[in-house]
Amino acid sequence: MGDLLGVAVLGAGHMGADHIRRLDRVVSSARVAAVADPETDRAKEAAAGIDGVSVHAEPAAALDAPGVQAVLIASPGPAHEEALLAAFERGLPVLCEKPMTPDSAGALRVVEAEARLGRRLAQLGFMRRYDAEYMRLKSLLDSGRLGRPLMLHCTHRNVASPSHFTTPMLINSSVSHEIDAARWLLDEELTAVTVLRPRPSSNAPEGLLDPQFVLFETSGGTLVDVEIFVNSGFGYQVRCEAVCEGGSARIGDGHTMVVTTGGRAGEEVDQDYLVRFAEAYDREVQSWVDATRQGRVTGPSVWDGYAAAAVAEAGVRALESGVGQYVDLAVRPQAYEPTRRRTHDPRARS
Amino acid sequence: MGDLLGVAVLGAGHMGADHIRRLDRVVSSARVAAVADPETDRAKEAAAGIDGVSVHAEPAAALDAPGVQAVLIASPGPAHEEALLAAFERGLPVLCEKPMTPDSAGALRVVEAEARLGRRLAQLGFMRRYDAEYMRLKSLLDSGRLGRPLMLHCTHRNVASPSHFTTPMLINSSVSHEIDAARWLLDEELTAVTVLRPRPSSNAPEGLLDPQFVLFETSGGTLVDVEIFVNSGFGYQVRCEAVCEGGSARIGDGHTMVVTTGGRAGEEVDQDYLVRFAEAYDREVQSWVDATRQGRVTGPSVWDGYAAAAVAEAGVRALESGVGQYVDLAVRPQAYEPTRRRTHDPRARS
Amino acid sequence: MGDLLGVAVLGAGHMGADHIRRLDRVVSSARVAAVADPETDRAKEAAAGIDGVSVHAEPAAALDAPGVQAVLIASPGPAHEEALLAAFERGLPVLCEKPMTPDSAGALRVVEAEARLGRRLAQLGFMRRYDAEYMRLKSLLDSGRLGRPLMLHCTHRNVASPSHFTTPMLINSSVSHEIDAARWLLDEELTAVTVLRPRPSSNAPEGLLDPQFVLFETSGGTLVDVEIFVNSGFGYQVRCEAVCEGGSARIGDGHTMVVTTGGRAGEEVDQDYLVRFAEAYDREVQSWVDATRQGRVTGPSVWDGYAAAAVAEAGVRALESGVGQYVDLAVRPQAYEPTRRRTHDPRARS
Amino acid sequence: MGDLLGVAVLGAGHMGADHIRRLDRVVSSARVAAVADPETDRAKEAAAGIDGVSVHAEPAAALDAPGVQAVLIASPGPAHEEALLAAFERGLPVLCEKPMTPDSAGALRVVEAEARLGRRLAQLGFMRRYDAEYMRLKSLLDSGRLGRPLMLHCTHRNVASPSHFTTPMLINSSVSHEIDAARWLLDEELTAVTVLRPRPSSNAPEGLLDPQFVLFETSGGTLVDVEIFVNSGFGYQVRCEAVCEGGSARIGDGHTMVVTTGGRAGEEVDQDYLVRFAEAYDREVQSWVDATRQGRVTGPSVWDGYAAAAVAEAGVRALESGVGQYVDLAVRPQAYEPTRRRTHDPRARS
Known part of the structure; x- marks a missing residue:
């Protein structure tokens, strides 16, 4: 496995387990080399089935484990500072x-x-910087085609907030993305x-000031407004409109x-099928690789x-003759599963 | 590299080279083990920088190369049959x-x-089966929520056709996707x-019957119509509307x-940020792995x-005080590149 | 009423009664001068409350009634020919x-x-020629901006067909609009x-071939396709896409x-509020005239x-001071109905 | 003309002349009985061709003119108070x-x-209350289907401001609609x-603070925000999003x-063609009346x-035979203008 980047993942909770799966199954050129979580049982569960991984209770032990070349920190926020400093000491790249x-x-x-x-x-x-829509908006703004931005109107709606959510978390957990x-x-x-x-929604838990409307000014005089509404009930909606001097x-x-x-x-x-279907090609080949590895x-x-x-072939005959054509199919070998619907008697046709 | 699926890629032209890049850089759990192309120079170019790959003029040699466990055929169509049969003889999975x-x-x-x-x-x-929109449509049709399909209206438009494109190719190259x-x-x-x-577009090359309108009937009595227009001039547009008994x-x-x-x-x-931003997370971690491997x-x-x-923090103070707040930032260390615009003097504020 | 166009309306059924209302209440510069229907009771009902209108059983009598200057024929189709010829004999303009x-x-x-x-x-x-969307499409095609049309793709869906609807009526009643x-x-x-x-929808009445897909060729080589689906169940949808040499x-x-x-x-x-709100102005003034005439x-x-x-005024103070401002409202006289919601205690503000 | 509402229009400028045209040509059941403008020449021009209208320099004279039953005030704002009081004295309804x-x-x-x-x-x-989209939104909010409104996000953009526009007018002329x-x-x-x-747009005239972002609180605790941008350059855009407890x-x-x-x-x-094409029917009949009155x-x-x-008929034959059919048209009498394109030779067909 020499060529793959060996990553230690700190934290095997919801987010950590998802990153372990991602490094193992989705991302190219990386492997999970170590997992650390104080609850070693869930660390073991998240690491199950991965070749060459070691499991640890202590972050430092994971950083020092064999094969670790980089660190992904997905532990709770209060643990981040110590983990970052430990990575810095060892010269390890960190996400x-x-x-x-x-x-x-x-x-x-x-x-510092x-x-x-x-x-x-x-x-x-900050994963929004890697979202296709945000990347496209960033690219348009950077191109200068619409002139200088004057305002950003943002919407951030969740279906419902988790039970531990507090009023300040609308700002420091949700709006932090905006x-x-x-x-x-x-x-x-x-x-x-x-x-x-504004008046809280009656769908918000008692005492939670939800929604809020947050206004930022920037060093350049741009105005940013954010509707944050974590108990909207109707959907997860993230929108952003940039209003510029030459368009929006x-x-x-x-x-x-x-x-x-x-x-x-x-x-x-x-303008091009390789653009339109880029992700379909990736998904196609990944699917094939995954299935093939499982036989x-x-x-x-x-x-x-x-x-x-x-x-x-029947289509080309129809094109050249100007007359509708039947399709002649061989008998399908049993190995190829039949399609479901076959009851129709198509009308007579020349 | 034991764990990665070793793939022989046959054909190092436009499509083949793209698949080589995909297997090497995008797809997880696979590696390019061999490349074959009669033009060995372009095979070498496509394989450059990949560890452990061998380059061949003959497809059979690539199939027999060390580490090959599966085959991806991207050579010209006339070469496919022989390559498929060769893979079958060796028991190799093929895309x-x-x-x-x-x-x-x-x-x-x-x-047979x-x-x-x-x-x-x-x-x-057939990569459309792996496109997110088609997958969503397939899933909806299979769910039965809209009832039985009665008609499919399809549109397939290219900006312009390649110079070698002939009238039958509108059917057997383009419409073959539909x-x-x-x-x-x-x-x-x-x-x-x-x-x-219909009357050919004056933008189509002399003699090319473009657009065409193709009608298919199915074994179940569904009608499928396809507008194929390979010199539309205005865009690559692929659309499909399924009209069913209970909705479209x-x-x-x-x-x-x-x-x-x-x-x-x-x-x-x-309904969920993990759904909305799934690809952003994948792209984020892949970006980090790629950059880290390059130092x-x-x-x-x-x-x-x-x-x-x-x-x-300033936002939470603003929330709690009901009064607008300044943001106090430390002086930015030089290591962190400055942002571009900083000329505005924000107005006085409590 | 000298200046208003006196119209005889033949037929006081669903469509006729609607046109009588329209001539009386909506359209400027016209009045209903006579109404004819073999069922004179429904003719009387449709004419009720209109000044100077006469009611007849026979179309010819209506055409000859005092004040009739033009004819609107809304009787059943089989009666149209005779009514048209009668209007021609009298030199009366007809809709x-x-x-x-x-x-x-x-x-x-x-x-003839x-x-x-x-x-x-x-x-x-043919009222679609007066629909704002069709007029816009017609104007665009006539402008030549998109080049010559090559294809028209049309959709015509009803929720459900009336009980008397027959298979040929999908063509000669519904598709006749297209x-x-x-x-x-x-x-x-x-x-x-x-x-x-295609396979009939199971929502169509027994024996009705619904939907159908109709293809027309034109004298200019344009292809026109029409999906007609009168028991779609899901809505009244009329769409038209014109595919031209330079765009769609x-x-x-x-x-x-x-x-x-x-x-x-x-x-x-x-680009202009008079365009955007043209119909709002018309509706506003018509509303005012209607209410005023009723006191x-x-x-x-x-x-x-x-x-x-x-x-x-408070907004201008806020603009100029840079500080939020309260709005001072006088006490509302009782004549002006109170608004409904007034329970909120807005927070303190400078 | 006894039945028509006789209206005195005060002011024959841009707006007044448009209302005169509307009362004369578009609106049913009303007529222009008098026009007043200090510039009597433009009053005469706006009233030209209207039967039974009188022209005046003084508003009071117009209110007292024969046949005046109601008043439409379209004079400059400073003249409104006096005109309203004069109408009140005479018991005349006013728009x-x-x-x-x-x-x-x-x-x-x-x-008072x-x-x-x-x-x-x-x-x-306030004509927005008569706009079809606003009426639909109002109706939805009043229905209670989405629950109580919490926020309104409004956008109001003009292409460019008139030369006399001042910074306060963004509030008291433009935002007054919101x-x-x-x-x-x-x-x-x-x-x-x-x-x-925010930072003014460089497209705004020197000294004009454009755009602005205006925030209102309501007696019920709803938050209303308005982007007003009168030199957007890109269009006249009026949008409104109501965010409610149960949806937006x-x-x-x-x-x-x-x-x-x-x-x-x-x-x-x-769900119905009378809804979809209601305005097309109105426009059709109005067009016919207008043309007929002009012979x-x-x-x-x-x-x-x-x-x-x-x-x-050909379509029904095609339906019943299952085979494509030609359309047999008689020779068109010269009275009916030829259509433009007739060069195509349709291919042979059974």
């Missing part, structure tokens, strides 16, 4: 889930520790903040990015290849 | 690009050869076909699937983590 | 509901009769027609016209005018 | 354009004057207001109202009626 630390004082200590190293080792887990997204999209710091509290662009309505400029509102149309064959069969060829 | 063979007679020989093996070894490269998609979505065979030829569902308008039923037209709203650190920094914490 | 006659032979006699007059007197009731719309949009005659019959345009998805061209799909954005006052009150002024 | 008066003190005097009358005489010209719409939609008074000023509803994106609730986002589909015949001809019948 750390958000929030980095519970407060800004701890966060600043991490900044990394600054003393003289080089970056850590990446923070805080990072706004800083990143605008390349500006946020300099001031106001929070408005909106993501997040179950739509590709809608851009309004020059008297037209619309979206780009893909299975799934997906379209050679019968499907044959049927497509036979239909296409 | 074969479409079209399986240039004609249905060759396709039937492949079917695999049937003689008594087990499936081959998967065909042929497979219709068979798969409906679980029915196509039994008859008619081709209508449409994919492919830059929109998530739009379902019309019971007097309402609309789309599902995600680089990219993505959000600890300064971003600190800034988010400081803004969130 | 005739569709279908003009039950068959083309009768229709041709009407054409009008042609002998040497001038047009009759307008046919027949006229296609001829008008394209400025071409339809020269050939094919009808395909689609109406009828609960959306303004969506145009795809040059790699972008989108819609025009209004009533409805709509926004002077209290609404005052409240808007008071809020706007 | 008064917005703003009612330049300030709230004058507005309150109007309220009408209150002394003991009955309403005046309707204010002020009324919010009060009306919510049935609540606005109790507090804050105005935020949005109007104004070139779309019918989009409602999100219960995990689905979508729109209603019309012209426009719109679909009997040839169109004949052609539709002939095509439908």
Whole structure:
């Protein structure tokens, strides 16, 4: 396994277990080398079936385990600072889930520790920067095609909040995504903040001020407003509209990015099948690899290849003759499972 | 590298090279073990930088190369039959690009050869079955929620056709995607076909009958119509509307699937951030692994983590005081690149 | 009433009664001068309350009634030919509901009769030509901006068919709208027609072949396809996509016209409030006229005018001071009905 | 003309002339009885061709002119108070354009004057209450289906502001529409207001603070935010999203109202052609009346009626035979203008 990046995952809870699965099954060129969690049982469960992994109660032990070349921190927030500093000491690259630390004082200590190293080792887990829609919006803003941004209108709605959710968590857990997204999209710091509290929804737990409407100003004079509504009941909706001097662009309505400029509102149309179906190709080959490693064959069969060829041949005959054509199919070998519906008697046809 | 599936890739042209990159860089649990192309120079180029790969002129040599456990066929169509049969002889699982063979007679020989093996070894490269929108439509049809399908209306538009494109290729190269998609979505065979030829577009090359309108009937009495227009000039657009007894569902308008039923037209709203941002998480971790293996650190920094914490703290103060708050940021260490815009003087604020 | 056009309405059934209401209450510059229906009771009912109207059993009597200057024919189709010829004899302008006659032979006699007059007197009731979306599509096609049309894809769905509906009526009653719309949009005659019959929906009455898929060719080589589905169950949906050499345009998805061209799909954005709100102005003034004639006052009150002024003044103070402002409202006189919700205690504010 | 409401229009500028046209040509049951404008030339021009209208320099003279039963005030705002009081003295119903008066003190005097009358005489010209989309949103909110409203997010964008536009006018001229719409939609008074000023757009005239972001609180604790951007450059866009306890509803994106609730986002589909084409019917009959009064015949001809019948007959033959059919058309009489395109030679067909 020499070539694969050996990763120690700290924390085997919900998020940690998902990252372990991702490193093992989805991501190319990496492997899980060590897992640490104080609850070693769940660490073992998350690591089950992975070759060459070691399981630990202590983060430090995982960092020092054989084959570990990098660290993914998915433990609870209060444990992050110590884990980051331990990784820095060992010179290990880190991916750390958000929030980095519970407060800004701890966060600043991490900044200063990394600054003393003289080089970056850590990446923070603000995953919206890797979302296709956000990436497209960022790219459009950076292109300057719409001019300078003036306002960002953001919506962040959850179906329901977890039972432990408190009023301040609407800001420091939920809106923290928009805080990072706004800083990143605008390349500006946020300099001031106001929070408005409309009448709480009767669907919010007693005492929770939900929704809230949060307003940020930036170092560049841009205004960012965020509707945060964690008990909307109706869906997980994340939207962002950037209003610029020359047009607006909106993501997040179950739509590709809608851009309004020059008297037209619309979206780009893909120009190429490799763009449109890029992810389908990836998924196709990954599926094939996964099935093959398990000794299975799934997906379209050679019968499907044959049927497509036979239909296409009839189509070319129909094209050239100008007359409708029947498709002549051979008898299907039993190995190829029958399709379900076959009762129709198509009408006579030349 | 014991655990990774060793794949021989036959063909190092446009599609083959893309699959080599995919197996090496995107797909988990696989590696490229051998590459074959009569033009060995381009085989070498596509294989450059990959550990443990061997390069061959002959497909058979690649199949027999050390570490080969499976085959991906991306050579030109006329070479597929021989390659498939060679893989069958060796008992190697195969992923074969479409079209399986240039004609249905060759396709039937492949079917019979695999049937003689008594087990499936081959998967065909109909990648639309792996597209998120098609998968969603398939899942909806299979659920029976909309009742039996009655019609499929399909649109398939390219910006422009390659110079070698002929009139029959609109059917057997382009519409072949819809042929497979219709068979798969409906679980029915196509039994008859008619081709209508409206006035050709003046943007089509002289002599090319483009667009065409193709009509299929199925074994179950469903009607499938396909607009194929390979010189539309305006975009790559693939759409499919399934009209069923209890509603219709449409994919492919830059929109998530739009379902019309019971007097309402609309789309599902995600209920969960892990669904909405699933691909963002995958892309985030893959990016981090890729950068780390190259000794680089990219993505959000600890300064971003600190800034988010400081803004969130100010937000909580604003929430609790009911008054707008400034954000106090420490001086940014030089290691963290400055953001671009910083000229605005925010107005006075309590 | 000298200035108003005096109209005789033939037929006081569902459609006739609606046109009587429209001429009396909605349309400017016209009045209903006579109503004829063999069932004179329903003619009287439809004419009730209209000044100066006469009621007749015989169409001819209505045409000869005092004040009649024009005729609107809304009687059953078999009565149209005689009524049209009677209007032609009297030199009366006619608006005739569709279908003009039950068959083309009768229709041709009407054409020949009008042609002998040497001038047009009759307008046919193909109302889609007056629909805002169709008018927009027609205007775009006539502009030539998208080049020559190659195909029209049409959808025509009803929730359920009336009990008397027969299989041929899907063509000659329902698709007749698309027949006229296609001829008008394209400025071409339809020269050939094919009808395909997918499996009938189980929601269609026993024996009714529903849906059907109808294909027309035109004198200019354009292809027109129509899905007609009169027992869709899910809605009344009328859509039309024109595929042209330089782009496509689609109406009828609960959306303004969506145009795809040059790699972008989108819609025009209004440039002016008089365009955006043209119908609101019309409706506002009509509402006011209607209420006033009945001695009533409805709509926004002077209290609404005052409240808007008071809020706007507070807004300007807020703008100029940079500080949030309360709105000071006078006590509302009892004449102005209270708003419903007033329980909230807004938080303290400078 | 006894039956028609005789209206005096005060002001013959842009808005006044448009209302004169509307009363004369569009609205049923009304006529313009008098026009007043200090610039009598433009009053005469606006009144040209209208039967029985008198023209005046003084508003009072117009109110006292023969046949005047009601008043429409479209003069400049500073003239409204006097005109309203004059109408009240005479007991004349009034429709008064917005703003009612330049300030709230004058507005309150109007309220008090009408209150002394003991009955309403005046309707204010807040025309959004008559817009189909706003009416649909109001109806949904009043139905209670989405529960209590918590927030309204509003967007109001113009292409460019007129040259006389000042910073306060963004509030008291532009946002005044949202002020009324919010009060009306919510049935609540606005109790507090804050105005935020992002960096002005470089497209705004020097010194104009554009855009602004305005926040209102209501008597019921609802939050209303308004983006006002009068030099957006890209379009006239008016949007409103109501976020309620049980779902959200949005109007104004070139779309019918989009409602999100219960995990689905979508729109209603019309159930009936009389709903879908209501305005087409009105426009059709109005067109016919207008042309007829001018001695012209426009719109679909009997040839169109004949052609539709002939095509439908061929369609029924095609349906019944299962074979494509030609359409046999008679020779078109010269009176019926030829269609434009007729060069195509349709291919042979049974």
